[in-house]
Amino acid sequence: MGTPSRVVSAVAPPSSPLYTVRPAGAADVDGLLAIEAACFDTDRITRRSFRKLVEAPTAAITVASLPDGRLGGYTLLLFRAGTGMARLYSIAVLPEMRGSGIGTALMAEAERTAFARDRFLLRLEVREDNEGAIALYGRLGYRRIGRYLDYYEDHADALRFEKRLRGTGQSTAVPYYEQTTDFTCGPCCVMMALAHFRADYAMSPVEEIKLWRQATTVFMMAGLGGCDPHGLAVSAARNGLSASIHISREGSLFLASVRNPEKRRVMALAQEDFRRQTIAFDIPITYRPIDVAAIRAALADGALVIVLISAYRMFGQKVPHWVLVVGDDGRHLFIHDPWVEDRKHETHNDAANLPIPYADFEHMARWGREALRAAVVLRPR
Structure with a gap:
């Protein structure tokens, strides 16, 4: 694909379900394009790319389906063969649905999807001026690992974040100790x-x-x-x-x-x-x-x-x-x-x-x- 990842997302979970989170299919391409048009002025994913991505084994698109049949948001994960890492290429939520919890729900499902594919790292890029998304990632346990200068089409910089995934996890009775030198x-x-x-x-x-x-x-x-x-x-x-x-x-x-x-x-x-x-x-x-x-x-x-x-x-x-x-x-x-x-x-x-x-x-x-x-x-x- 050649365009960098973008992030527009919600921050607060709803008090009652307003949507259904599910995998995307070929019938969702129009809805995905509508979200692109509503959320981004540049770096938009094309119809042709969406059609390929919903079927690609190296990608996973999850959507939030609203009661009226529209899509309220989506996430796009990319998987590189031979690694334990997944990349959140894009997440977007319709402007009128921000604050409904869709962004949080989509992120949770993205993490579950990545872990189910045996990925233990999830990485993403976000515009440096996207304060809402950066705050969301902080609450979800992501940490900043770097910065890309002149990353987007409009020359905005991007911050890089990463999280280690654990799925439902398993506990252990073995105590943990952090080494205090470089050689022990x-x-x-x-x-x-x-x-x-x-x-x-x-x-x-x-x-x-x-x-x-x-x-x-x-x-x-x-x-x-x-x-x-x-x-x-x-x-x-x-x-x-x-x-x-x-x-x-x-x-x-x-x-x-x-x-x-x-x-x-x-x-x-x-x-x-x-x-x-x-x-x-x-x-x-x-x-x-x-x-x-x-x-x-x-x-x-x-x-x-x-x-x-x-x-x-x-x-x-x-x-x-x-x-x-x-x-x-x-x-x-x-x-x-x-x-x-x-x-x-x-x-x-x-x-x-x-x-x-x-x-x-x-x-x-x-x-x-x-x-x-x-x-x-x-x-x-």
């Missing part, structure tokens, strides 16, 4: 598992650093570094858990991107020491990647699973990252991600109990050019 994601996953399995265990920054010191094997550019699966498993065992390791290959890990030979030597020696300690702690190692089916089986058996992912699909950085898998609903794995993206105004609600579709999880659960896969399965001893 793995130890924080161990700490959350310890707090879940041990009633006497209290999470804290002191414990976070203690576990990191027990498990760290990897240099970062500035010197401090992260952890490999052997170190995480040994740290968990030292603190009273039963651990097993699943990894895609033998040998030292994370060395390919390290150019300094001294750092490579130290990392290799540290990892060799942890591999020896796995024998002392009777930690089994399986040199075969753990897949979603095996993770689900472990969860069903009462375990928690720490998994290595590429952070690129989560927050756009090409770095290795550890998350804790805490639940499964038959379509998604639920994770506690210890990283909270403060620059995007995220909170714990954005990172805890986050649903990831199985296919998306399979794609993100690997790291680097070699597609390294690693996991640590934790159980009470």
